[in-house]
Amino acid sequence: xxxxxxxxxxxxxxxxxxxxxxxxxxxxxxxxxxxxxxxxxxxxxxxxxxxxxxxxxxxxxxxxxxxxxxxxxxxxxxxxxxxxxxxxxxxxxxxxxxxxxxxxxxxxxxxxxxxxxxxxxxxxxxxxxxxxxxxxxxxxxxxxxxxxxxxxxxxxxxxxxxxxxxxxxxxxxxxxxxxxxxxxxxxxxxxxxxxxxxxxxxxxxxxxxxxxxxxxxxxxxxxxxxxxxxxxxxxxxxxxxxxxxxxxxxxxxxxxxxxxxxxxxxxxxxxxxxxxxxxxxxxxxxxxxxxxxxxxxxxxxxxxxxxxxxxxxxxxxxxxxxxxxxxxxxxxxxxxxxxxxxxxxxxxxxxxxxxxxxxxxxxxxxxxxxxxxxxxxxxxxxxxxxxxxx
Numbered sequence: 001x002x003x004x005x006x007x008x009x010x011x012x013x014x015x016x017x018x019x020x021x022x023x024x025x026x027x028x029x030x031x032x033x034x035x036x037x038x039x040x041x042x043x044x045x046x047x048x049x050x051x052x053x054x055x056x057x058x059x060x061x062x063x064x065x066x067x068x069x070x071x072x073x074x075x076x077x078x079x080x081x082x083x084x085x086x087x088x089x090x091x092x093x094x095x096x097x098x099x100x101x102x103x104x105x106x107x108x109x110x111x112x113x114x115x116x117x118x119x120x121x122x123x124x125x126x127x128x129x130x131x132x133x134x135x136x137x138x139x140x141x142x143x144x145x146x147x148x149x150x151x152x153x154x155x156x157x158x159x160x161x162x163x164x165x166x167x168x169x170x171x172x173x174x175x176x177x178x179x180x181x182x183x184x185x186x187x188x189x190x191x192x193x194x195x196x197x198x199x200x201x202x203x204x205x206x207x208x209x210x211x212x213x214x215x216x217x218x219x220x221x222x223x224x225x226x227x228x229x230x231x232x233x234x235x236x237x238x239x240x241x242x243x244x245x246x247x248x249x250x251x252x253x254x255x256x257x258x259x260x261x262x263x264x265x266x267x268x269x270x271x272x273x274x275x276x277x278x279x280x281x282x283x284x285x286x287x288x289x290x291x292x293x294x295x296x297x298x299x300x301x302x303x304x305x306x307x308x309x310x311x312x313x314x315x316x317x318x319x320x321x322x323x324x325x326x327x328x329x330x331x332x333x334x335x336x337x338x339x340x341x342x343x344x345x346x347x348x349x350x351x352x353x354x355x356x357x358x359x360x361x362x363x364x365x366x367x368x369x370x371x372x373x374x375x376x377x378x379x380x381x382x383x384x385x386x387x388x389x390x
Contacts, residue, residue, distance in 0.1 A: 003314065003376045003379050003380045003383075004314060004372065004376045006114055006376075006379070007110070007114065007372040007373075007375035007376045007379070008372055010110050010113055010114060010375070011110075011371060011372045011375070013110070013113075014106050014107065014109065014110035014371050014375065015106070015368050015371055017037070017041075017105075017106040017109055017110070018102050018103055018105075018106035018107075018368070018371065019087075019088035020037070020088075021034055021037065021075075021097070021102040021105055021106060022088050022089075022090065022097050022102040023088050023089070023090060023091050024090075024091060024092060025077030025078075025090050025092055025095040025096055025097045025102070026075075026076065026077055026092075026095070027076055027077060027078075027079065027095065027135075027136070028076040028132055028133030028134070028135055028136035028137065028139065029054050029055055029076075029132050029133045029136075029137075029139070030055065030076075031055040031075045031076055031132050032055060034055075034075045034105065035051065035055045035056070035057050035075065035130065035132070038057045038075070038105065038109065038130045039051065039057050041109050041112075042057070042059040042109075042112060042128065045059075045112055045113055045116040046116060047059040047060065047061050047112060047116060047128070048060045048061075048062070052143055052146050052147075052148055053131075053132060053139055053142040053143040053146050053148075054132060054139075054142070055075075055132040055133075055139075056129075056130060056131055056132050056139055056142075056143050056148075057130040058127060058128065058129050058130070058143070058148050059112060059127070059128040059130075060125060060126075060127050060128075060152070061112065061115055061116055061119060061122070061125060061126045061127075061128070062119075062125050062152075063119055063120075063121075063122025063123060063124050063125055063126070063386065064120070064122060064123060064124075065122070065123040065124035065125070065386060066124065066152075067123070067124035067125070067155050067156075067385070067386055068124060068125040068126070068127060068152045068153060068154050068155050068156075069124065069125075069126055069127070069154070069155065069156045069157065069158070069382055069385050069386065070126070070127035070128075070129050070148075070149070070154045070156070070157040070158075070335075070339075070341075071108055071111060071126070071127070071128055071129065071157070071158055071159065071378055071382070072108075072129040072130075072131055072140075072157060072158075072159040072332060072335060073101070073104035073105045073107065073108035073128075073129070073130055073131065073159070074101045074104055074105075074130075074131045074132075074134035074135075074139070075101055075104075075105050075130055075131065075132055076101055076132055076133050076134055076135050076136070076139075077090075077095050077096055077097045077098070077099075077101065077102075077135075078095070078096055078097070078098045078099060078135055078360065079094055079095060080094070080095070080096040080098045080360070080362050081093065081094050081095075081096065081362055082096040082098070082362060082363075083362040083363050084362075084363055084364075084365055086365070096362065096364075098359060098360050098361060098362065098364045099135065099359045099360060099364070100161065100162035100348065100359060100364070100366060101134065101135075103162050103346075103348070103366055103370070103371065103374070104159075104160065104161070104162070105130060106371065107160070107346075107371055107374040107375055107378065108128055108130065108378070110371070110375045111128070111375055111378040111379055111382075112126075112128050114375065114379050115379060115382060122383075122386055123386045123387055124385075124386040125152050126382055126386075127148070127152075127154055129143065129148055129157075131143055131331075134330070134331050134332075138293075138294060138331040138334070139331070140331040140332060140333075140334040140335055141331070141334045144334055144335070144338060149335070149338055149339060154338075154339050155339060155340075156303055156339055156340050156341055156385060157303075157335050157336070157339050157340075157341035158303065158307065158341055158342055158343070158344070158378070158381055158382075159332050159335075159341070159343045159344075160343070160344050160345065160346045160374055160377070160378070161330070161343065161344075161345055161346065162345070162346050162347075162348040162359075162366055162370065163323075163345040163346060163347060163348065163349070163359075164348055164349035164355065164356055164357060164358060164359065164364070164366070165349060165358075166321065166323075166345055166346070166347030166348070166349060167347050167349050167350060167351070168347050168348060168349065168350050168367040168369045168370045168373070169315060169319055169347060169369070169370075169373060170315070170319045170320075170321055170347035171307075171311055171315065171319070171320055171321070171344050171345060171346055171347060171373070171377060172321050172322070172323035172344060172345035172347070173299075173304050173307055173308055173320065173321070173322055173323070173342070173344050173345075174299055174304070174322065174323055174324070174325055174344075174345075175299060175301060175304050175322070176298055176299060176301070177259050177296055177297070177298050177299075177325050178297045178298070178299050178325050178326070178330075178343060179294075179296065179297035179325065179326055179327075179328055179329055179330040179333060179343075180229070180231070180257040180258055180259055180296060180325075180326070180327045180328065180329055181257065181258055181259075181261055181264055181293065181294060181295050181296045181329070181333075182255055182256070182257050182293030182294050182329045183255065183256045183264060183268050183290055183291070183292055183293055184253070184254075184255050184290070184291040184293055185253065185254050185255065185256065185268070185271065185288070185289065185290055185291075186251070186252070186253050186288075186289040186291070187209075187212070187251070187252040187253070187254075187275055187286055187287070187288055187289075188249065188250070188251055188252075188286060188287040189205045189208050189209045189212065189239070189249065189250040189251075189252070189275075189279060189284060189285075189286050190205060190248065190249055190279075190284055190285045190286065190287070191203035191204055191205035191208060191246075191247065191248045191249070191250075191283070191284040192248050192283075192284075193245060193246055193247065193248035194245075194246050195244065195245065195246070196243070196244040196245060196246055197244070199246060202246040202248075203248070203282065203283040203284045204246050204247065204282075205239055205247045205248055205249050205250040205284060206239050206240060206246075206247045206250055207282070208250070208278065208279050208282045208284045209237060209239060209250040209252060211278050211282065212252070212274065212275050212278050212279070212286075213234050213237070213252070215274050215278055216232055216234065216271060216274060216275075217232075219232050219267065219270060219271060219274070220232050223267075223270060224258075224267070225260075228258070228259050228260050228263075229258065229259050229325075229327060230256070230257065230258040230259070230260075230267065231255075231256070231257040231258070231327050232254065232255075232256050232257075232271070233254050233255050233256075233257075234252050234253070234254040235253060235254050235255065236251075236252065236253045236254075237250065237251070237252045238250065238251045238252075239251065255293075256268060256271065257327045257329065258296075259296060259325065259327075260296075261295055261296045268290050272288045272290070275288055276288065293329060294329045294330065294331045294333050294334070295333045295334065295337065296333060297329075297330050297332060297333035297336060297343060298333070298336055299336070299341070299342040299343060300336065300340035300341055300342055302340060303340050303341050303342035304342040304344075306342070306381060306384060306385060306388075307342050307344050307377065307381055308320055309384070310377065310380045310381045310384050311377050311380075314373075314376050314377065314380060315373065315377075319347075323345060330343065344377070346370055346373060346374045346377075347370060347373070348366035348367055348370040349366075349367065350367035350369075353367060355367050
C-alpha cells in the first residue's frame with residue numbers, strides 16, 4: 001500500500017478540518033468546540049469514543065491483536081492576537097493557534113480515518129488521544145490519572161509537533177532527552193520602607209532583589225555541570241511605590257529549565273537558599289514558592305528507531321534529520337514516563353513561500369503540504385509497530 005497516496009486522498013478534508021479548528025481557537029480546558037468536532041468525527045468513523053479530563057477525548061479503534069499503540073495530539077491555543085492575512089485567520093480576538101495544535105489535531109483525525117478504513121487488517125488496537133491544556137497546566141497527567149492508558153493497556157505511544165525550522169517534507173527525531181524539565185519559582189522579597197532621604201532607617205527590598213538576581217546567575221555559571229544544559233530566568237520583577245520611597249516589598253517570578261531530572265530538587269533548593277541567605281545578610285527576608293512543571297521528555301530508543309525506519313522509505317533518508325534537544329518543555333513527557341514512545345518534529349516551514357515564523361509568533365503559519373507527511377508517518381508507524389513481532 002502506498003501510504004502517501006492514501007494520505008493524499010484525505011488531504012483536502014484534513015486541511016479543511018485544520019482551518020475550521022484554526023478559526024475558533026480555545027485555551028486550555030476550554031476546548032469545548034474543538035473536542036466536540038473531534039468527538040463527532042471519531043464517532044462517525046465507528047470508533048469507540050469517550051470524553052476524559054474535562055475537555056479531552058479518546059478514541060479506541062480495535063483491530064485483530066492484543067498490542068495497543070496510542071497517538072496523541074494537543075488541542076489548545078494561545079492568548080495571542082493573530083496577525084496573518086489569511087481566509088482562515090482566528091475569529092476570536094486575542095486567541096490564536098500559534099503553536100500548531102490545530103495541525104496536530106487535524107492530522108490525528110485524518111490518521112484515525114485512514115486507519116479506520118483498514119481496521120480489518122490491523123494486528124492490534126489504536127488509541128487516539130486528544131489532549132487539552134498542553135500550553136498551561138498540562139492535560140496529559142489528568143488524562144493518565146483518569147485511565148487513558150488503560151482498557152486496553154497502551155504498549156507504546158507516538159506524537160508530533162510542527163516545526164517551522166524544518167522544511168516541509170522533513171521530519172526531525174531526537175534520541176533520549178529531547179525537551180527540558182521546568183520548575184516555576186515565585187519570590188517575595190520583604191524589607192522595610194522609609195523616606196528616600198533616610199535610607200539608614202530602611203531595608204531596601206529593591207537592592208536585595210537586585211543582589212538576588214545577580215547571584216542567581218552563578219547557579220548556571222558555577223553550580224551546574226556545563227555539559228548539562230540549565231536555564232534560570234527571572235522573567236518578571238515588580239516593586240516600589242514612588243521615586244522617593246524605599247520599597248519594602250518586591251515580587252519576582254521566574255523559571256528553571258534543565259535536562260537532568262534527578263538534579264531538579266537539588267537545584268531548586270540551591271536557588272531558594274541563595275534567595276533566603278542573600279535577603280538575611282541584608283536585613284530582609286523572602287517567601288519562596290516552587291511550582292513543579294513538566295518533567296524532561298525522554299524518547300525511547302526503540303520507538304525512535306521505528307519512526308526513523310518508517311520515515312526513510314516515505315521521505316528519503318536525507319529528509320529524516322536528527323535534531324538537537326530543546327530547552328522548551330512538553331507534557332507529552334508524562335506519557336513517556338509510563339510507556340515507551342517517541343515524539344518527533346514535523347517540518348512545516350517553506351522559505352520560498354515566506355512561511356518561516358517561529359512558534360508562538362503572531363504570524364506563525366504552516367505550509368499545509370506538511371499535513372499529508374504527518375498523516376503518512378503516523379499511519380505507517382502504527383502499521384509497522386502492530387505488524388512487528390516485538
